[in-house]
Amino acid sequence: xxxxxxxxxxxxxxxxxxxxxxxxxxxxxxxxxxxxxxxxxxxxxxxxxxxxxxxxxxxxxxxxxxxxxxxxxxxxxxxxxxxxxxxxxxxxxxxxxxxxxxxxxxxxxxxxxxxxxxxxxxxxxxxxxxxxxxxxxxxxxxxxxxxxxxxxxxxxxxxxxxxxxxxxxxxxxxxxxxx
Numbered sequence: 001x002x003x004x005x006x007x008x009x010x011x012x013x014x015x016x017x018x019x020x021x022x023x024x025x026x027x028x029x030x031x032x033x034x035x036x037x038x039x040x041x042x043x044x045x046x047x048x049x050x051x052x053x054x055x056x057x058x059x060x061x062x063x064x065x066x067x068x069x070x071x072x073x074x075x076x077x078x079x080x081x082x083x084x085x086x087x088x089x090x091x092x093x094x095x096x097x098x099x100x101x102x103x104x105x106x107x108x109x110x111x112x113x114x115x116x117x118x119x120x121x122x123x124x125x126x127x128x129x130x131x132x133x134x135x136x137x138x139x140x141x142x143x144x145x146x147x148x149x150x151x152x153x154x155x156x157x158x159x160x161x162x163x164x165x166x167x168x169x170x171x172x173x174x175x176x177x178x179x
Contacts, residue, residue: 146174
């Protein structure tokens with residue numbers, strides 16, 4: 001689990017996917033939490049995520065997480081990594097927050113928690129993310145945690161996207177200035 005000031009980021013496990021398939025009530029029961037409307041922004045990712053974890057049993061900490069709002073005791077979003085660090089020491093993060101919890105700094109807090117967790121592992125040198133190729137709130141989240149725009153790319157599924165990244169050294173310098 002990754003813990004921030006207001007959030008608990010709980011790694012998905014196979015049992016969570018099984019409960020989710022039976023319905024959100026079962027998932028809520030398993031987690032012993034309420035579930036915010038719209039917590040799962042990209043539901044199509046669930047099937048792929050379950051398959052990935054089944055094939056990569058030791059990858060749970062480098063995969064999907066539930067975002068739980070501590071004070072409300074509610075599942076409010078999800079995100080995580082797109083796999084273990086690659087040979088170059090890079091991991092990619094992603095995140096999504098339920099509409100009722102947007103605009104409160106929680107996506108930034110989750111992204112910062114994921115980035116700090118990644119950099120707590122010596123093999124991670126770079127954390128990257130992708131957004132749609134337009135100015136939006138995700139761009140602001142990434143800027144707030146010290147990521148910089150790298151370039152525009154074309155993705156077959158998502159169309160034009162922007163690549164963002166921060167190195168360990170850049171992240172440490174950014175946080176030293178913004179504490």
